[in-house]
Amino acid sequence: MATPPLHPDLMPSLRQLVRGLEILVWALPFSLLVCMQEIMGPEWESWGALPLLLSMALLWYGTSRMKCFQPQEGVWQSAVRMSEVLAIIMVGLVPFLHWQQTIPDQAAAFYSPEQKHVVYSVIIFCAASVMFLLNLNHLLNRLVAMLPDPILRADTRFFVIVNFVLFLPLMLSMCLSQLSLPLYNWFAQNHPQLAQRIGSVLGLENFLPLVTLWIATLIVATSMAMLWKTKEAILNSVFSLEPPLEEGEEEVVIELEELAENDGTSSKKPKPFFLHICYTAPHYPLHAKPEDIKKYIGKFKMGWDTMRRQRHERMVKMGLIDPKWKLSGRDSRAYDWASANHDHEDLRMAVYAAMIDRMDQNIGRLMAALRKSGEADNTLVLFLSDNGGCAEEPGGRSPKIVPGPKEFYAAVGPSWGWAQNSPFRRYKSWAHEGGIATPCIAWWPGRVPKGAITKEVGHIIDFLPTFLELAGADYPKKHNGHDILPVEGKSLVKVLRGGTRKGHDQIAWEWSGNRALREGRWKVVWDKLDKKWSLFDLEADRTETTDLAATHPARAKRLAGDWSTWAKRTGLNAKP
Numbered sequence: 001m002a003t004p005p006l007h008p009d010l011m012p013s014l015r016q017l018v019r020g021l022e023i024l025v026w027a028l029p030f031s032l033l034v035c036m037q038e039i040m041g042p043e044w045e046s047w048g049a050l051p052l053l054l055s056m057a058l059l060w061y062g063t064s065r066m067k068c069f070q071p072q073e074g075v076w077q078s079a080v081r082m083s084e085v086l087a088i089i090m091v092g093l094v095p096f097l098h099w100q101q102t103i104p105d106q107a108a109a110f111y112s113p114e115q116k117h118v119v120y121s122v123i124i125f126c127a128a129s130v131m132f133l134l135n136l137n138h139l140l141n142r143l144v145a146m147l148p149d150p151i152l153r154a155d156t157r158f159f160v161i162v163n164f165v166l167f168l169p170l171m172l173s174m175c176l177s178q179l180s181l182p183l184y185n186w187f188a189q190n191h192p193q194l195a196q197r198i199g200s201v202l203g204l205e206n207f208l209p210l211v212t213l214w215i216a217t218l219i220v221a222t223s224m225a226m227l228w229k230t231k232e233a234i235l236n237s238v239f240s241l242e243p244p245l246e247e248g249e250e251e252v253v254i255e256l257e258e259l260a261e262n263d264g265t266s267s268k269k270p271k272p273f274f275l276h277i278c279y280t281a282p283h284y285p286l287h288a289k290p291e292d293i294k295k296y297i298g299k300f301k302m303g304w305d306t307m308r309r310q311r312h313e314r315m316v317k318m319g320l321i322d323p324k325w326k327l328s329g330r331d332s333r334a335y336d337w338a339s340a341n342h343d344h345e346d347l348r349m350a351v352y353a354a355m356i357d358r359m360d361q362n363i364g365r366l367m368a369a370l371r372k373s374g375e376a377d378n379t380l381v382l383f384l385s386d387n388g389g390c391a392e393e394p395g396g397r398s399p400k401i402v403p404g405p406k407e408f409y410a411a412v413g414p415s416w417g418w419a420q421n422s423p424f425r426r427y428k429s430w431a432h433e434g435g436i437a438t439p440c441i442a443w444w445p446g447r448v449p450k451g452a453i454t455k456e457v458g459h460i461i462d463f464l465p466t467f468l469e470l471a472g473a474d475y476p477k478k479h480n481g482h483d484i485l486p487v488e489g490k491s492l493v494k495v496l497r498g499g500t501r502k503g504h505d506q507i508a509w510e511w512s513g514n515r516a517l518r519e520g521r522w523k524v525v526w527d528k529l530d531k532k533w534s535l536f537d538l539e540a541d542r543t544e545t546t547d548l549a550a551t552h553p554a555r556a557k558r559l560a561g562d563w564s565t566w567a568k569r570t571g572l573n574a575k576p
């Protein structure tokens with residue numbers, strides 16, 4: 001299947017982005033070389049400030065090309081504009097870096113009024129250069145977060161951390177380079193013999209500039225690696241002529257189909273198998289096949305308020321939720337449907353639904369292969385989500401960002417995310433039920449009761465002890481001579497078979513500043529927007545509509561303290 005052509009609205013933007021990245025890849029080391037040459041040697045004196053001006057202009061031009069990408073995202077544009085401003089400052093201060101070489105070595109620069117402006121300008125130039133690199137690292141981190149490459153994201157985060165760690169000694173060495181020599185010269189005038197001995201031992205004239213050079217080279221080298229990897233990732237994922245890969249379970253299906261072909265006739269004993277499949281859909285970016293999207297166009301023009309109400313009514317009718325669960329109030333981040341672009345919003349949810357449709361199709365293929373293998377009755381299948389509906393909106397909600405084609409990076413946003421979580425409060429990243437209460441479907445013919453619904457509370461940490469019990473295996477206490485942390489989960493086997501179990505005394509959560517702790521029917525929640533602890537009785541109020549913190553202040557305070565104890569025990573560095 002041929003790769004569909006890039007959307008005409010995105011192609012010029014991506015070209016400019018890649019061009020900017022390529023220019024920056026080569027402009028960074030050139031700029032470093034020129035600056036160090038100006039500081040440490042006279043080889044380019046005949047050229048004056050021209051090489052410096054050229055190198056700084058390249059940095060500005062490369063950064064400005066990146067501005068053409070994601071014009072609708074304010075944070076991205078602000079970061080790019082900051083880089084442009086810093087580059088312009090550097091261009092304006094370039095002559096001062098060259099003129100600094102005219103200062104006599106014996107002059108105490110900071111004590112010479114006619115030379116102060118040169119020295120101060122050099123310091124500002126160095127500070128602007130450091131800030132430029134810091135901001136460039138920030139830009140690359142945001143850009144990589146938009147790409148579907150987890151390894152690249154991890155590498156980028158690592159390089160950013162390394163660079164930020166190196167920035168402190170770089171600034172320190174640059175400041176010392178400007179301060180030490182004038183002070184040393186002043187000291188040499190008053191104590192020449194002692195100063196000569198110290199200077200010969202420390203090599204002040206060469207040591208600090210070399211340290212600055214080495215640290216700056218490391219920072220530039222890591223930044224270049226980030227730039228190059230990012231550019232290659234964009235070229236490979238967007239401009240590649242290779243056909244797009246199917247869903248991630250392709251290899252799994254093939255393995256199961258091969259197992260089915262053997263039909264148990266192999267002389268080898270059958271081996272147990274464990275498959276863990278993480279579907280990238282449904283998740284932003286919203287990418288789906290046109291034939292799937294077509295099924296859902298026009299089905300979401302009722303808007304998120306109506307959809308949320310309809311879903312609540314349907315779940316009550318189906319017996320999935322208790323009729324006494326109230327529909328929680330309107331989310332603070334939900335847009336007004338009357339002012340929304342209805343066609344665009346309908347398309348966003350249509351693509352999201354198409355992604356779920358395609359995931360269902362491929363789960364069907366997987367289950368068909370499992371049945372064909374003859375191992376279906378001997379296999380436990382668990383299906384679950386890792387969080388509630390997603391309210392994140394990278395790239396914004398501009399109609400210019402078209403959901404569906406792989407060239408665009410779109411998401412459903414907080415309004416649809418809130419509606420998807422009906423009847424709960426909030427959504428992904430929050431510790432309210434809308435963020436952490438997710439479906440878990442168990443399938444095991446003859447062992448898991450068909451059509452049964454349990455009210456038992458479980459957690460993802462319960463999966464490991466469940467699998468250990470079913471496999472008849474023990475959890476080791478040591479590995480390679482090292483103690484292993486004990487299992488905190490509790491087996492779900494009794495629950496899967498339709499029974500009950502003694503659950504957790506307490507379960508705690510934290511993500512992105514939001515936090516919660518549950519003890520029996522009681523749950524305390526910290527909302528990073530409200531910035532306070534709330535208390536809910538989940539047996540009477542599963543949808544968290546009534547805050548009881550003021551009614552039961554002692555209980556709320558104790559449970560909040562228990563959360564802090566849990567955070568400390570687990571090494572969670574959570575700010576109040």
